[in-house]
Amino acid sequence: MKPSILLFLLAVVTLVTSSVQAAGPSVSLDSVKVDVDDRISLQRGARLFANYCMGCHSLEYMRYNRVGRDLGLTENQVIESLIFTTDEDGELVNPGSLMSNAMTPAYGDEAFGRAPPDLTLLTRVRSEDWLYTFLRSFYRDESRPLGVNNAVFENVGMPHPLWELQGWQEKREDADGAVRLQVVEPGTMSGPEYDRAIRDLVAFLSYMAEPTQLDRQRIGIFAMLFLLIFVVLAYLLKKEYWKDVH
Template identity: 55%
Template sequence: MKKFIASVMFALSASLLVSGAAVASGDSVHLESANVDIHNTPSLQRGAKYFVNYCMGCHALSYSRYNRIATDLGLTEDQVIKNLIFTRNADGEPENAGALMKNAISQKDSAEWFGAPPPDLSLVGRSRGSDWIYSYMKAFYADPSRPMGVNNTVFPNVGMPHVLWELQGLQEKHCTKEGEGDHAVEHCELKLVKPGSMSAPEYDQVVRDLTNFLTYVGEPAKLHRIGYGVFVLLFLGLFAVFAYFLKKEYWKDVH
């Protein structure tokens, strides 16, 4: 028993050290608050639209099905087929609403073209978090030294192109140093040098909707889990009242 407790304590300590290191490694990156709300159905619908139009050419959501998203987002299967499904199955026929949300690009081709296959984004909302996704999509800037012509302050040397540049425009990174020698501190900021088709607030909303959708996809059950929890707590509260009066009735003759 002592050995079991010791092994459990060691595992917990190790996990805390790993999580602490992960937090420490992200201290140098400032993340903006995404302020997403997965219960905002119009936002989720817009996010799904942006994802299939701008992201799904390379990235898949292979743990999600179109009809599950249709149900959760208040869409009909016909709406999903007409507006969200652009891929075809092995027979060359359009995918049906019950299909997994896979893209058409092969892993082999994408690895050859981009150096590595684009990751599946089914769980990015859970692994990275909403704030990371939101900040990442706003942090692209022009960098001629990179293969795609852009870099990212949140994910340095990223191999992904800025697929939303037409909406946001192009940014440049400007840095200044304060202090001298070993005490010098570099401050960098991104400045918009070529406006896109949207204003800054409009683009922020696009990124927030996209982030909201990816957050929902990472854990679809969260939409209903909180509601279930409220009902369970109400039931336990009501049961506690009946249990208390039952206890009083049972023990009144004893006391």
């Protein structure tokens, strides 16, 4: 076989196996239904992201003022509740800036072993269910450098960012051998409250990965209405044209 064909086959095999790895989680994912039309939920998600995630993760394909516009926030609200990043002079960046942060990849690599990735497109790369389950699956694990592990992302390099809200979970084995996570030290939120907070966060990142979905749904309804009216008109027109033919 020619070397080029061999290389091609090798590339195909690598591609197929790597996508299978990415698609095949070892734990079953909890499914989540987010409503990106619920602006209040998106606003809560945005606030959580700004307070608990932006220090490490950027959303650098998005601008603050676009988020403000889409989520119905005034410019002052954007400045007060979303912008914590400062520029070289120590001033808060302006609302027209991209949502990047001050952490350089080199610093991230050194501090965590792997730099925190940009999350703008996360729900498209993983999925909403994956993110929802991931953020609810941190548990204590003394064998890890940060004392924490994740059931969905084994040996993750990220600390549990929301431990104050969720509390701490530990891995427990049931009598029938099934492994589950149990809260052993409660946080400031109850289980259902925490799940709702995570749903808001997932909704926000789902909007982030595809901001036009807000418009698309609205335009979709108008398009359907237009087609409906057009069908009626076309039908009447057809009746008019054919009425003398028979």
